[in-house]
Amino acid sequence: MRHIISILIENESGALSRVAGLFSARGYNIESLTVAATEDPSLSRMTLVTRGSDDIIEQITKQLNKLIDVVKLIDLAESAHIERELMMVKIKTSEQMREEIRSMADIFRGKIIDVTPTTYVVEMTGPSSKLDAFIAAIDSDSIIEVVRSGPTGISRGEKGLHL
Amino acid sequence: MELNGAQIVIQSLKDEGVEYIFGYPGGAVLHLYDAIFQQDDVKHILVRHEQGATHAADGYARATGKPGVVLVTSGPGATNAVTGIATAYMDSIPMVIISGQVPLPVIGSDAFQEVDMVGITRPCVKHNFLVKDINKLAETMKKAFYVATTGRPGPVVVDVPKDITDPRIKIPYKYPKKVSIRSYNPAVTGHKGQIKKAVDLLLTAQKPIIYSGGGVILGEASKELTEFAKVLGFPVTNTLMGLGAYPSTDKQFVGMLGMHGTYEANMAMHDSDVIIAIGARFDDRVTGKLDLFCPHAQIIHIDVDPASISKTVKVAIPIVGEVKPVLEQMLEMLKDGKKKPSKKALESWWNQIDQWRAVKCMEYDRNSNLIKPQYVIEQLYEVTKGEAYITSDVGQHQMWAAQYYPFDKPRHWINSGGLGTMGFGLPAAIGVKLAFPDSEVACVTGDGSIQMCIQELSTALQYNAPVKIINLNNSYLGMVRQWQEFTYESRYSHSYMDTIPDFVKLAEAYGHIGMRIDKPEDVRPALEEAFALKDRTVFLDILTDRTENVYPMIEAGKAHNDMTLRVANGISTDRELA
Ligand SMILES: Cc1cc2nc3c(=O)[nH]c(=O)nc-3n(C[C@H](O)[C@H](O)[C@H](O)COP(=O)(O)OP(=O)(O)OC[C@H]3O[C@@H](n4cnc5c(N)ncnc54)[C@H](O)[C@@H]3O)c2cc1C
Ligand SMILES: Cc1ncc(C[n+]2csc(CCOP(=O)(O)OP(=O)(O)O)c2C)c(N)n1
Ligand SMILES: [Mg+2]
Numbered sequence: 019m020r021h022i023i024s025i026l027i028e029n030e031s032g033a034l035s036r037v038a039g040l041f042s043a044r045g046y047n048i049e050s051l052t053v054a055a056t057e058d059p060s061l062s063r064m065t066l067v068t069r070g071s072d073d074i075i076e077q078i079t080k081q082l083n084k085l086i087d088v089v090k091l092i093d094l095a096e097s098a099h100i101e102r103e104l105m106m107v108k109i110k111t112s113e114q115m116r117e118e119i120r121s122m123a124d125i126f127r128g129k130i131i132d133v134t135p136t137t138y139v140v141e142m143t144g145p146s147s148k149l150d151a152f153i154a155a156i157d158s159d160s161i162i163e164v165v166r167s168g169p170t171g172i173s174r175g176e177k178g179l180h181l
Numbered sequence: 182m183e184l185n186g187a188q189i190v191i192q193s194l195k196d197e198g199v200e201y202i203f204g205y206p207g208g209a210v211l212h213l214y215d216a217i218f219q220q221d222d223v224k225h226i227l228v229r230h231e232q233g234a235t236h237a238a239d240g241y242a243r244a245t246g247k248p249g250v251v252l253v254t255s256g257p258g259a260t261n262a263v264t265g266i267a268t269a270y271m272d273s274i275p276m277v278i279i280s281g282q283v284p285l286p287v288i289g290s291d292a293f294q295e296v297d298m299v300g301i302t303r304p305c306v307k308h309n310f311l312v313k314d315i316n317k318l319a320e321t322m323k324k325a326f327y328v329a330t331t332g333r334p335g336p337v338v339v340d341v342p343k344d345i346t347d348p349r350i351k352i353p354y355k356y357p358k359k360v361s362i363r364s365y366n367p368a369v370t371g372h373k374g375q376i377k378k379a380v381d382l383l384l385t386a387q388k389p390i391i392y393s394g395g396g397v398i399l400g401e402a403s404k405e406l407t408e409f410a411k412v413l414g415f416p417v418t419n420t421l422m423g424l425g426a427y428p429s430t431d432k433q434f435v436g437m438l439g440m441h442g443t444y445e446a447n448m449a450m451h452d453s454d455v456i457i458a459i460g461a462r463f464d465d466r467v468t469g470k471l472d473l474f475c476p477h478a479q480i481i482h483i484d485v486d487p488a489s490i491s492k493t494v495k496v497a498i499p500i501v502g503e504v505k506p507v508l509e510q511m512l513e514m515l516k517d518g519k520k521k522p523s524k525k526a527l528e529s530w531w532n533q534i535d536q537w538r539a540v541k542c543m544e545y546d547r548n549s550n551l552i553k554p555q556y557v558i559e560q561l562y563e564v565t566k567g568e569a570y571i572t573s574d575v576g577q578h579q580m581w582a583a584q585y586y587p588f589d590k591p592r593h594w595i596n597s598g599g600l601g602t603m604g605f606g607l608p609a610a611i612g613v614k615l616a617f618p619d620s621e622v623a624c625v626t627g628d629g630s631i632q633m634c635i636q637e638l639s640t641a642l643q644y645n646a647p648v649k650i651i652n653l654n655n656s657y658l659g660m661v662r663q664w665q666e667f668t669y670e671s672r673y674s675h676s677y678m679d680t681i682p683d684f685v686k687l688a689e690a691y692g693h694i695g696m697r698i699d700k701p702e703d704v705r706p707a708l709e710e711a712f713a714l715k716d717r718t719v720f721l722d723i724l725t726d727r728t729e730n731v732y733p734m735i736e737a738g739k740a741h742n743d744m745t746l747r748v749a750n751g752i753s754t755d756r757e758l759a
Contacts, residue, residue: 028364032299032311043304073491080488086308086328089364181363 019047021075022094022101022171024063024179028087029055036085037064045072046078050168058181061089065170090179098174104167105149106131107140110160119156126152137162145169184354186315186346187216190279193322195222196356199250201241201615202226203234207254207279208294212346226615226644229636231258233608235700236634239274240609243595244570245616246401248329255281255343256294260301264602266336267305271599272422273399275334277325278302284344285313298340307335315345315352323357323476333486334399348358367485371510373500379457379481380514381499382551385457387526388533389415392438395422395598396460396484397504398591403427405508406459412515413522416534418446420461422582425580428585430567435534436543440735441580444542444744447733449534450475453739459522460504464599473740483507542733542746543584552701552725554578554653558585561623561651564708569621570595570613574606574630577659580731582625604633607650611637614646621712622647627680629658638691641686641718644739649711650688650720656681657726663730671758688720699724728758 027033034053041048049067056063068078075093082088094101111119119138123130128142142149146169153164173179184192190213194202203226206214228234231253238249249269253262259280269276283292299311308328310321321339329337357584383389391413397406403426410417410433417427418438427434436443438450450456456478461467469472471493480496482489483504490499500507545555558581561569571586572595573579579596588594596611597605610624631652641648661676685695694717698707704723711719732747739745 032303035300036303039303073495077488077492084486084488086362086365 019072019075020067020069021096022099022169023066023068023079023082023091024094024171025066025082025091026089026179026181027062027064028054028089029060029062030087033062033087034064036087037066037082040081040085041068044077044081046074052170058145061181065168067169084177089181092173092179094171094173098102099171100174101145101171102143103146103149103169105142105152107142107153107156108162108164109138109156110136110162110175111138115160122152123156126155128152183351185212185216185348185351186318186341187212187348189315189318189352190322190346191216191220191223192354193319193356193622194250195220197322198247199223201238202250202252203228203238203241203612204252205231205254205258206255207258207281209255209283209460209664210252210258210345212343212347212348213252213279213281213341215348216346225252226611228640230634231261232265232604233634233637233640235262235276235278236268236602236608237612237615237637238276239265239269239605240572240595240612241616242269242274242276242612243609243612244592246592248277248326249612251276251278251281253278254294255283255298256296257386259296259298263301263305264604265715266302266338268597268600268602268605269336270305270307272395273334273488274336275329276336276337279338280338282311282340282342283417285342286344288342292721298338299624302338303639305336306338307333309338309340311340312342312345315350319354319356321362324362325359327360328362328365331488332365334387338757341521352470362423367599368501369503369506371483371500371507373510375498375500376507376510377400377514379500380511380518382455382481382498383457383518384481384518384522385414386415387523388449388453388530389413389455389457389522391415391417391455391459392420392427392450392461393417393423393459394420394461397423397426400485400504401591402460402503402505402508403591405505406511409508409512412512414527415522416449416531418442418450420464420467420598421596422598423461424583425588425591426712428589430589435538437583439464440469441584441731441733444540444733444746445534445537447735447741447744448537450478452533453478455479455481457483458496459483459508460485462489465491468494469735470738470739472623475741498552520649540746542744545747549726552699552704552723554655554725554729555585555724556701557651557653557704557723558582558625560705560708561625562586564705564712565621565622565623569593569623570617572596572606572609572613572622572624574624574626575601575603575635575660576627576630577655577663577729577731578625578627578630578653580701580738581653593753600685603630606630607634607648608637608640610648610650611641611644611646614641614648615644618646623651625651625653627659628652628654628656629678631684632682635687638688638693638718642692645716647714647716650718652720652722653686653725654681654684654722655725655729657727659729660731666758673758683721684722688718693718693720695720695722697722697724
């Protein structure tokens with residue numbers, strides 16, 4: 019099963035490589051990894067998407083917790099949560115296709131954020147599956163470039179991941 | 182007190198009560214060596230190779246329970262230390278390794294003798310630090326010792342750039358009494374509810390067994406384990422790392438388990454209905470094929486590291502905590518409770534175990550004209566009255582030492598189990614001897630292993646650390662040869678060295694005494710003579726039966742109840758190698 023693990027980690031040089039190294043050394047699957055600063059400058063927040071059986075996910079969370087730099091983590095898949103990913107797609111557009119791309123972007127609640135005589139850049143956020151659906155809906159020959167941030171997520175309700 | 186960085190490092194070692202530091206100098210640590218020169222409290226042991234420094238510090242740590250300390254220079258000094266760091270990591274040994282680094286401003290420029298030590302050691306340390314600010318140096322040292330010695334112990338590297346130790350830059354020094362790390366809070370006591378469940382399960386067991394490991398030694402819980410086993414009357418088996426945690430000569434001890442464990446220990450594991458694993462980590466040398474492992478058992482597991490629990494074998498009752506307090510908690514419940522283990526069930530269980538014992542899986546040919554390695558270890562046991570510290574290298578000789586020297590006390594059996602590092606034995610023995618100068622220390626080794634760190638014979642002389650080297654010389658990489666015999670139709674590919682040195686001369690060249698023994702009747706007198714030479718290192722080159730194999734054995738892919746025994750009927754005698 020797919021799991022989104024959200025990690026608060028010390029904002030120290032090398033902390034990221036400890037996490038990445040753990041996954042490669044132990045042969046765990048890693049689909050995406052995003053890192054950014056938090057409101058507390060001493061902490062970074064990492065969101066990691068991985069896949070595995072329950073046993074493997076249990077080992078992954080235990081091994082992550084064992085890293086001295088990891089302060090706290092949650093497996094978002096364990097409770098209700100919201101997942102979002104940002105995507106930008108550069109699309110080759112002929113005159114006839116422009117209208118179609120615009121309406122497709124509308125349907126998916128995307129925005130056109132750059133226009134040239136021959137291209138559009140569409141920006142879109144949503145769960146990864148929605149972004150996949152948009153890509154699938156566009157003629158693949160017209161796609162010049164796809165840039166995705168990898169998903170991040172947050173739990174629903176009052177509870178949150180903080181110190 | 183105003184100190185420079187180099188002095189801060191050395192002063193913090195003093196404040197930690199460090200007695201010995203094992204090291205080797207070089208450019209990046211010259212300031213540190215100058216600080217060492219100007220004090221007498223921390224004694225520096227100059228090894229002959231940085232791998233030797235790590236194993237010596239490791240041996241010191243295993244024998245004393247105190248962290249071992251290593252100092253190496255940047256680049257090649259640091260990389261030479263990696264094998265020893267990984268060795269300590271796999272066996273959860275507390276160590277602090279200080280490595281020199283090129284000055285901060287040139288890090289990343291491929292400077293002379295620069296390696297990314299933090300990067301190289303990341304997968305084989307508990308934690309590591311690169312010191313970037315002299316103001317954080319003392320605190321980092323404190324953190325290193327704290328992390329290395331608490332929770333599940335392990336090696337910690339502190340990488341110190343040369344400019345941090347610059348003698349011209351002095352700052353006020355104060356060593357923190359305590360540090361806390363918000364992201365690091367290892368468990369101590371166990372969850373009461375879980376402990377209660379465990380005790381209830383233990384009391385209903387019909388065929389119970391205690392499977393204990395290195396965690397009991399690391400957690401100083403031998404006394405509690407022994408009491409626990411006595412209160413319950415259960416059989417005890419130990420891993421290779423746990424030997425000595427429970428007295429091996431006690432009648433409740435059924436021997437080591439696993440690949441080269443006893444028949445009775447493995448059969449009892451296989452048939453058991455309740456297993457309590459105490460500070461042991463279900464290593465593959467212990468479990469054999471996982472789907473065939475202990476098919477009838479419900480398992481309780483006490484371990485300070487949650488990641489050790491249900492890693493390879495799913496357990497019914499996990500207890501995260503240190504062995505000592507958890508066993509104390511259990512003992513208290515057992516003593517307060519009315520319920521006792523079923524006498525009847527235990528009686529028939531012990532009857533069964535005694536039948537397995539009657540197989541006498543450790544018998545070997547005692548009438549041979551050749552020196553049997555097992556016989557040498559038995560004699561070593563008698564000559565040292567079972568009280569010596571025994572270090573070992575890796576191979577057949579290691580298994581024989583484990584099988585034929587019954588350890589009654591913890592911290593006396595010192596070997597590399599997890600990484601299985603050839604070359605460990607001699608430097609480890611030096612570390613042990615420095616810690617306990619009045620005790621006998623012997624290194625059981627092989628003709629292959631001893632050559633991997635033989636240069637440390639020189640260190641033993643310089644620092645007056647007289648150890649006895651028991652070289653079970655079979656002129657083979659015997660463990661490899663055994664596997665080739667069993668699984669590759671005796672195609673002995675590169676498991677034989679036909680230019681083994683004259684170890685007697687070699688020992689003499691290093692300033693020690695060498696003896697060659699090639700007759701069974703000479704073994705005992707030679708050992709007695711060697712141990713009588715209290716203040717000399719003696720190298721006993723003992724030419725043993727080259728064809729001897731380690732039995733019993735669980736071969737690859739087999740279950741605990743499917744061991745290969747020495748012989749089905751009678752005991753095999755000397756044979757020619759195919
Ligand atoms: C040639 C060769 C053959 C081998 N054959 C065998 C064999 O036949 N049988 C065998 O048993 N081994 C054998 N080994 C060794 C094997 O590879 C492992 O090293 C060994 O089995 C691990 O022992 P352990 O389970 O006791 O764990 P250790 O490696 O000693 O780990 C200790 C465990 O206890 C935990 N712990 C540490 N401190 C505490 C504490 N205070 N409180 C609670 N928990 C704590 C740790 O988290 C860890 O899980 C062999 C090795 C070699 C090189
Ligand atoms: C550094 C290292 N290299 C290789 C091995 C693989 N290995 C395990 S046992 C062994 C043979 C050891 O030979 P020796 O020291 O003579 O001991 P014996 O088995 O003959 O008693 C080898 C090569 C190892 N454990 N460590
Ligand atoms: Mg050999």
